[in-house]
Amino acid sequence: MRALQLTTTPRPFFDQQVAALEARGVECSTLSVPRTGEDGRVPTDYVRYLPGVLREVGAGESYDLVHANYGLVAPYAVAAARLADVPLVVTFWGTDLMGPEWLRRLGVACASAADAVILPSRAMADALDGDYTYVPFGVDTDLFRPIPKDEARERVGWPDEENVALFPYDPDRPEKDYERAKRVVSLANADARLRSISGVDYEEVPYYFNAADALLVTSERESGPMVVKEAAACNVPVVSTDVGFAADAVGDVTHSTVSDDDDALAAGLDAAFGGGRSDGREVVSGLSVETMGDRLAGLYDRVLDRRGDDRSAGRERNDRVSESGRRTRRRGGAPAD
Template sequence: MNVLFVSRSRSKGMPSPLILAQGESLESQGVNVQYYTIDGGGVADYLKSVVHLRRKISKEYFDVVHAHYGLSGLIAGLGCGRRSVLVLSLMGTDLYGKRKADGRLSAVGIVVRAISRIVALIFSREVIVKSEDMLAMLPDKVKGSVIPNGVNFDRFECIGKSIARKRLDLSPHQKVILFPSDPSRPEKNYLLAQKSLQKLGDRSVALIPIYNLSQSELAQWYCAADVMLLTSLYEGSPNVVKEAMACRCPIVATDVGDVSWLLEDIQGCFVVRQDAEDVASALEKALAFAENFDRTSGRERLVSLKLDSLSVASRLLDVYNRSLMKV
């Protein structure tokens, strides 16, 4: 089977590490995967991509074009026409809508959300979303599949905390709370993380934001941290939570997307409200767990949920085959 992934480029014409990892997992199942990236974010860049993509699809044959994110789906739908089947993955922000710092939908968010729903309804043979909440947001006539992104256990391997800290030049005595998101993104709600740390009142604790790192670098940080903190206003199925689970890192996360389901019954992991007191209380418990027990059973939970990358690749293949049967 020949599959073309369509997505925004992260840098220098390359897809994000997450998209590449999903492609690699499909390749391990015998699928031939190619990548088409949309460079730039302007209207002219997107229009140019339609022409380039149409030219590529006219010269090469792809059974399935798999677009990641709503706007990429629009370009893929216009570009592939009827030559290939379009499968659309909605990632979260595209369906929830980009928010302002005060939590209200931005004008761009309203437009992108509308486009994503239209692409799902008109262009797409199959639609994949990351959580049940997202599934409920699809147009009534669209029957989507809930398939969260999987985790590559080989990349997110649990190494000892002391080893990870030595590699990152972190003090073995420092209490580290990891914030694996860009603080400048309003939907990640870094302000709540800061307020919660102030409520915690422990000067020995460091809140460390990290972003734009490779998966191998991220894995070292998860292994080095005492706690991973997620304070997002909304998410689909947050990859950082699953990655931290694979590295057995204690977690405090707001109740967004499928977080409650992911962290169900895991000692050392806490789901909280959008409230600084509640977050601070959970951080105190998570830090105590880290001191007494160090690591969680998050990795085993992922195995039981079949959220390793190979299991997820098999589910994607089922979607591809089903979409081709509808031709």
């Protein structure tokens, strides 16, 4: 099976998705939106993306399906799937359905043309008109694993005696709301230190998570956030605003809190500081990349089987019409319309 994967920017969880599919015999080719602007993409990047996508499916490349990963690339996937006459799968990441209204409308319109729609969180379903398949994003549970706190703190150079709330983003990103994180920590009863990370090698991130007493997410909006699942895989408590799939992922995890109330978040930090590690690794549904890969590969098979059944049914209908026409001609009449 060959799948054309379209996305804006590959992220670690997307790369893991592709690796999981390829481990199950799905050959994937990825086309991401070009980036020419110094501070991000500019509108012409999206204009330039379409010819490249159409060339990929029109230049003799044989794909069995097209998979749009994020709503913003869904229109390009619709065009590619129609040109190649193959099934279309659309995965929404979060902000594409739960962000700006224009982006949600664009995604919903494209979803109506898809053979299958995937949501990583059931909380996104209210923003979608139609059926979907629930496939939560997986986490590399070999990388994100419980590590003794003292070992992790020695690795990252933090002292043993302080309570640490980890803000897992660059504080300068306004949508992550670092000021709110500082306010929440100040409201906690415990004497706590707010630390942040940015620019850390991905392989080192689990050490920072395990060195913390709690992960603190105060984002205004999120397309995940994957950090809550990664922390859960480390059995680190999560205290988060109700964004993306946070409630869906860690709502039932011990010593974790999801709320939009600052006092509740501060109380959640106190509970995390006094409660020890969480049970996230055991509780969070569909946490592993392997589970995600099995679900996606199974969905691909079902989509292709349905398309094959539809085409077989169409050929049978055409054969019946042709046979009826021949019988009519033998009787001397004209074939029916």
